[in-house]
Amino acid sequence: MSLEYTSSEMMSVTAARALENGMTCFVGIGLPSEAANLARLTHAPDVVLIYESGTLQTKPDILPLSIGDGELCESALTTVAVPEMFRYWLQGGKVDVGFLGTAQIDRFANLNTTLIGDYKAPKVRLPGGGGAPEIATNAGEVFITLKHSKRAFVKDVDFVTTLGFGRDGKGRDNVPNIGKGPTRVITDLCVMKPDPGSKELVVVSLHPGVSREEVIEATGWEVRFAEQLESTPEPSANELEILRELKARTERAHADA
Amino acid sequence: MSLEYTSSEMMSVTAARALENGMTCFVGIGLPSEAANLARLTHAPDVVLIYESGTLQTKPDILPLSIGDGELCESALTTVAVPEMFRYWLQGGKVDVGFLGTAQIDRFANLNTTLIGDYKAPKVRLPGGGGAPEIATNAGEVFITLKHSKRAFVKDVDFVTTLGFGRDGKGRDNVPNIGKGPTRVITDLCVMKPDPGSKELVVVSLHPGVSREEVIEATGWEVRFAEQLESTPEPSANELEILRELKARTERAHADA
């Protein structure tokens, strides 16, 4: 009884399922926001969503376009100043999981959102760090979600904006007061987790219908697969329905405004 | 046409007159609070009163017993958290004058509110520093008001809780980002100001009917008098009336609660 769904939907649903009910989640805009709100609207009604704009425990009815849309404030438990958000709530250790997207990710889950090429003469200038550098180190753990491609999944990022496990996989060793770092990467093809020893990202689960070759082809390093490679469970009809409604509501609202 | 008034009233009115309209004043409890509110109710309606409880621009109808009476919050423009009060408003340089009382003061206007005797075995344990140590250094200048007595006006304080000009008068020299320090001390006998060179407190004005001998008798060091010693202007009928009404209102309110 296979449902029709896209690889993007597979990614969103899988990312959403990573969040457990009751977790406090510092949410990045875009894919993480979509996944986090899907989680809240399905299996995790009490997941606490926090956006860097200062909105605490927010329950938007539509997905925000920006990190500070009015909807986030209006549906929040309360809204605090941005310094307080970063100091008390993130650095203060109140965030279980930081949910991030990225432009580039490497085999040690380091993230690059700064630039492609050389810093002094960039080929492509990206937006920059934003909240990510400290979300990645101050949150209890980090989930990352992005589309799988050779351009995005590189052996070594051009610039470490945000620490995964460092260029040698040892970037968190012996650092006091630091979170566990990336514990899973959810793409449109698979789920990856860091190897417990080397911290290199390893494919632990393939999405239904995706072959190893597709993942190898879309990854910029010689990617390894877990011995016990799993098959990611399919989205349920309910999850797909809620996701589609959420996206349709969002599209209508953004077109109107 | 001499009015009847007490030396306490003389002190309060003189202290009140030190505040100019529009000044922002960080107010200590007790005599400073009485003087600051008298100023607000007479010649300085736009004086901005700030209490360390976080109440910004407050206009209490009765004098607060504590630094955080409900009256202060209810009549304030807004009330901020105490860390913000000390960080943004005081340390941030928004306070023109800090208005302080004290238990002991020495010839260099250092204040002691910590203890009499030795720190390890105090003869009298006093309340401690409270807001004073940073009010005295972060406010633009400092006014001090207290009753004149040999017990209070000592050559050297037992403990420098709060910097006047240091034990040698040079405590503010070459210190960056520090206020002018005490610019006047108002007592029930006189007004004192620091000598521009040595920073030793000098009597600049005697209250009506007070002799030099009385001041000498009540001061624990060989007090000097300014060459151009002035006579402090008397309270006006209006000032006395408003002060008495304020105190009567306050007494009634505190007896009721």
Place this chain on the structure above:
Amino acid sequence: MSEFLSLHDAVARYVQDGATVAMEGFTHLIPFAAGHEVIRQKKRDLTLIRMTPDIIYDQMIGAGCAKKVIFSWGGNPGVGSLHRLRDAVEKGWPCKIEILEHSHAAMACAFEAGAAGLPLAVFRGYIGSELPSVNDQIKFIECPFTGERLAAVPSVRPDVSIIHAQRADRQGNVLVEGIVGVQKEAVLAAKHSIVTVEEIVDDLGATPNACVIPSWAISAIAVAEKGALPSYTHGYYGRSNRFYKEWDAIARDRDTFTQWLDNNVFNAADNVGGQA
């Protein structure tokens, strides 16, 4: 998520002998009912942290709960001395206590730093004061950009913080309004926290930027009606300035104090502040 407990159970569970405890409330919202519960449960060897010990710590010190007090202003506001604090410091009754004293600015910044998860607070303070000579927890650092010498103190990170607030909703979110002091910071800085509230409501009625502490940042909530008396609760009841004045005579003498404690705390039927 916070748990709704009786005040008895909340104190029994989270306040251990020997713990570091911050019971905050800057003049306003002082958690007296909780203080009395701590006294009734005969907690011992507590390190008590509070900017202004106020009557609440005077009572707890007199009852023998404290071994150390960290504070920045130890008086009865507008009235005079805290006689039980002084008796303990000066004469060691009912037991010797150690004190560690700061300025308000230092403690306010230390609470802020505790809430912010930092080990220290940096501020422009203690210039010319002799407090650093009697408090070895005050150090100075040099700004790497300007060379300015700035004060540094360790952040406050209590084992348990206790505050009083206006109300909680049924999910355990708490609204604090009026003079908010360092209450939010105290809760966020602590390993565990107890919030006593006047009432539990369906809707907090909070404005967008109100001081609301989420349920998941609090360990336990206990209803304690009039739980701040003789301090006050903005929007509920006023401060009993009269009791603060009366306290001077009660606390001045060991016997009258002991008597007061028996009548108003140990043998009191309710959790209320207990001002006769």
Place this chain on the structure above:
Amino acid sequence: MSEFLSLHDAVARYVQDGATVAMEGFTHLIPFAAGHEVIRQKKRDLTLIRMTPDIIYDQMIGAGCAKKVIFSWGGNPGVGSLHRLRDAVEKGWPCKIEILEHSHAAMACAFEAGAAGLPLAVFRGYIGSELPSVNDQIKFIECPFTGERLAAVPSVRPDVSIIHAQRADRQGNVLVEGIVGVQKEAVLAAKHSIVTVEEIVDDLGATPNACVIPSWAISAIAVAEKGALPSYTHGYYGRSNRFYKEWDAIARDRDTFTQWLDNNVFNAADNVGGQA
């Protein structure tokens, strides 16, 4: 005390060529009307500080106002790149600009430290990031209590900060509500400040702990109705997400951008954000 000025006069008086300027508003309450006035007055060589440059700095950079931008996230939120910022950084059009980039946490703490009158902010940040290798303003200090290595950045202390807010009362006190970002910090950290408001009212209608900036902490207030559009003002009007999306096409090309600027800023009759 703040002074009521026209937006023209406020910008003319307080924004000098070469000044360091922070125009804040975290997605919400972005002072677009003021940004357009800066463009109209052809201010030059500004050092522009903002956590998220957003469209407002894209416009000002494209118009040639900036020589340097200090920021932590330089995108069109939810849409993509800031093409004018990229064109200036990558190709030097209309003039070369220097960039200094931080993380959000660093800038938020730097604004906080600026408001607090400190020369630096200390926080737990930049661990493992390569940003310190390209920003010499990021240093590290050692905690004197724990030995922990913490990040330090200089505080933000602009010559002038400009924010937009809901309303001012007739004394010039200002209410900011909703997503308050670092707006209050920006005002308090600056030598001078301009606040544009939707309206002037008799009574702010503020709750006890509302974010109110007193008149005496502000240099000038100017009425700018809809002054945040295409950003938004909580309680007044919503964000024009549509314009943010349209901006991508407008800004992608130098000619369409120049045309847009002529039509909507230089030749615009009013002070409004100017989204066609």
